[in-house]
Amino acid sequence: MKTEIGATIIRITLGFIFFFHGLAKFQGGIQNTAGWFDSIGLPEFTAYIVASIELAGGILLILGLATRIFAGLFALIMIGAILKVKLSAGLMGNGQSSGFELDLALLAMALFISIKDHNQKYSLDALLFTDK
Structure with a gap:
């Protein structure tokens, strides 16, 4: 039980952090972020991909949906x-x-x-995809 609560806290916190990072990239002008990506040698389009993953993935992590996929993508981004x-x-x-x-x-x-485990007790993954 304590492990599940701890994992839920980590998942939701991670979701909020990435959501707000993605939101900031769009609010600050995604073209500015794309320009910065270009200045460090990354293709500009990767800024759109990263910002979208952060924004959408953050929401999905908060909800507990597709957590393993987006957590893996966040790990790659980091x-x-x-x-x-x-x-x-x-x-x-x-x-x-x-x-x-x-x-x-x-x-x-x-x-x-x-x-x-992708079916955390306090997640939509568990609610939708766990056999009862």
Whole structure:
């Protein structure tokens, strides 16, 4: 029971964090985000993909629907962010930019949710897809 409550807290928290990150990308002008992606050597269209996954996936994680899929996608996004953007600044940052400590924590949370039983007790996955 305690493990299920803890997993639910992690899942919902992760969902809120990614939802608001995706929302910020769209509210701040997705073209600006796409331009930044281009400036770090990623194709501009990947900004749209990442922002959409964060926005939609965040909502679905909060609801507990398709959690393993989106948690896995979030893990991939965090691996990309660490390797492409944050690794050079180190774990704690270099005084000019933040480090990858938060990204690493989000990666761990996403991996936990992606390998946990997909039918968490307090989720739509469990309600819709568990044989009774």
